[in-house]
Amino acid sequence: MNTTPIRTLLGVALLLSLFAGDATGQTVKVGGLAYVDYFYRPGDDDRSSSWQNPKNGLWSSGRDATVNDALHGFTYRRLYLTTDAVLSERFKARFRLEANGTNAVGSKPAPFVKDLWVDWNYAGDHSARLGVMPPPAFQLSERVWGYRSLEKTILDLQGVNSSRDFGIRFDGPAPIGNGLIRYAAMLANGNGNWNNTDDKHKKGYARISIHPSEKLVFSAGADYERYLRQNSTSGLELFRSPPYREARASVFGGYEGDAARFGVEAFLHTLKVQWSRYTPAPRVFDDRPFEENESEYRNRYESSTRLSGISVFGSFKINPLVEFVGRLDLTKDDGDFGPSDYSDRVLNETFVLAGVAFSPGKHVRIIPNLWWFSSDLQEGDEREFSGKGKNRMGRVTIKASF
Numbered sequence: 150m151n152t153t154p155i156r157t158l159l160g161v162a163l164l165l166s167l168f169a170g171d172a173t174g175q176t177v178k179v180g181g182l183a184y185v186d187y188f189y190r191p192g193d194d195d196r197s198s199s200w201q202n203p204k205n206g207l208w209s210s211g212r213d214a215t216v217n218d219a220l221h222g223f224t225y226r227r228l229y230l231t232t233d234a235v236l237s238e239r240f241k242a243r244f245r246l247e248a249n250g251t252n253a254v255g256s257k258p259a260p261f262v263k264d265l266w267v268d269w270n271y272a273g274d275h276s277a278r279l280g281v282m283p284p285p286a287f288q289l290s291e292r293v294w295g296y297r298s299l300e301k302t303i304l305d306l307q308g309v310n311s312s313r314d315f316g317i318r319f320d321g322p323a324p325i326g327n328g329l330i331r332y333a334a335m336l337a338n339g340n341g342n343w344n345n346t347d348d349k350h351k352k353g354y355a356r357i358s359i360h361p362s363e364k365l366v367f368s369a370g371a372d373y374e375r376y377l378r379q380n381s382t383s384g385l386e387l388f389r390s391p392p393y394r395e396a397r398a399s400v401f402g403g404y405e406g407d408a409a410r411f412g413v414e415a416f417l418h419t420l421k422v423q424w425s426r427y428t429p430a431p432r433v434f435d436d437r438p439f440e441e442n443e444s445e446y447r448n449r450y451e452s453s454t455r456l457s458g459i460s461v462f463g464s465f466k467i468n469p470l471v472e473f474v475g476r477l478d479l480t481k482d483d484g485d486f487g488p489s490d491y492s493d494r495v496l497n498e499t500f501v502l503a504g505v506a507f508s509p510g511k512h513v514r515i516i517p518n519l520w521w522f523s524s525d526l527q528e529g530d531e532r533e534f535s536g537k538g539k540n541r542m543g544r545v546t547i548k549a550s551f
Contacts, residue, residue: 275321285333411463
C-alpha cells in the first residue's frame with residue numbers, strides 16, 4: 150500500500166492545526182480516539198459452530214478447527230485521528246483518518262480516509278454537506294446508544310447500511326412543527342462503497358425525526374438503490390450481472406436522561422434481482438448464447454434477501470463514575486438464496502451484550518463486558534435448518550480520546 154498520500158494529508162492537517170487560528174479567522178482542532186481490547190474466548194463444546202474473530206467483528210466468520218480451544222489476547226478495533234476546522238461563520242470541515250484491525254497490513258495499522266467533508270450552513274439551521282460522511286441511517290440511534298466502543302448499532306453491524314458514503318446531504322428543520330420535526334436527505338454513490346463511481350445508479354437516503362424534548366427522539370428512515378455488480382471476463386466466459394434493487398426502512402425511538410438512556414430500533418431490508426430489466430451478454434459461461442444456458446445463468450444470480458431485526462439497548466448510571474450497559478439484538482433472514490448458493494447462510498441471530506463502564510478520567514473509559522452470539526445456520530444449498538452456532542467472549546475494552 151502506498152502510504153505517501155495519507156502521510157501528505159496528515160502532514161497538512163497537522164500544519165493547519167499549528168498555524169491556523171486568529172490570524173486567519175479560522176479555528177482548527179485535532180483529536181484522537183482509540184478502542185483497545187483484551188479479550189478471552191472460552192472453549193466451546195459445539196464443534197459445528199463458527200467462530201467470529203473478535204479482531205474482525207461479528208461478521209468475519211469461518212470454520213475453525215480449533216473452535217474448542219480457549220483463546221485470549223490484546224487487539225485494537227479502532228484508531229481515529231480527526232481534524233475539525235471552522236472555516237468561517239457558515240462553513241466547517243472535517244478530515245478523519247481511521248485504522249482498524251480488519252484493514253491492517255500484516256500486524257501494522259493501515260490508515261484510510263474515514264471522513265472528508267465540507268459543511269455549508271446556507272440559511273438559518275439548514276445545511277448542505279458534500280464529501281465522504283455518515284449517511285442519515287443510524288446516527289441518532291448510535292448517539293443514544295453511546296457505546297460504539299463496544300459494538301456497532303444493528304444497521305451497521307448487519308451490513309444493512311455502510312457507516313460512510315460519498316455524496317451530498319441536506320439537513321434542517323421541517324417547515325412545520327416549529328423545529329419539532331427535522332429532515333435529512335442524501336444522494337450518494339451507495340452500493341456499500343462510497344467510492345463507487347463506475348455505476349451510473351446512485352443511492353438515495355431520507356429520514357424524518359421528531360424531537361418532543363431534548364431527551365426524547367423518534368425517527369423513521371429509508372433508503373433505496375439500484376445497481377449492477379461488476380462484470381468480469383475469463384477466456385470466453387463473460388459474466389454480466391442483472392440489476393439489483395436494494396431498499397431499507399427503519400424506525401427508532403430513544404431517550405437520553407441524566408442517569409439513564411435507552412432505545413429501540415427496528416428495520417426491514419430487502420435485496421432482489423430485477424430480471425425484467427436484464428439485457429443478457431452476447432455470450433455467457435462459454436461460447437453458447439445466453440438462451441441456451443439461461444437456466445444455469447439464472448441459478449447463479451437468482452437470490453433475494455429479506456432481512457429484519459430489532460435492537461433494544463439501555464444504560465443506567467449509578468454514580469458519575471460507574472454505568473451499567475446492556476443490549477439485545479434479534480435478526481431474521483427469510484430470503485430466497487437460490488438453488489446454486491454454496492455459501493453458509495445465517496438464518497436467525499441473537500446477540501446479547503452486557504458490561505459495566507468505569508470512568509476514571511474525563512477522556513478514559515474502562516469497560517469490562519461480555520457478549521454472546523448465537524445463530525441458526527444453513528449450509529450450502531440445503532433448504533432445511535442445518536445447525537446452530539454459538540460464540541461467547543469476555544473483554545475489557547478501553548476507550549481513550551484526546
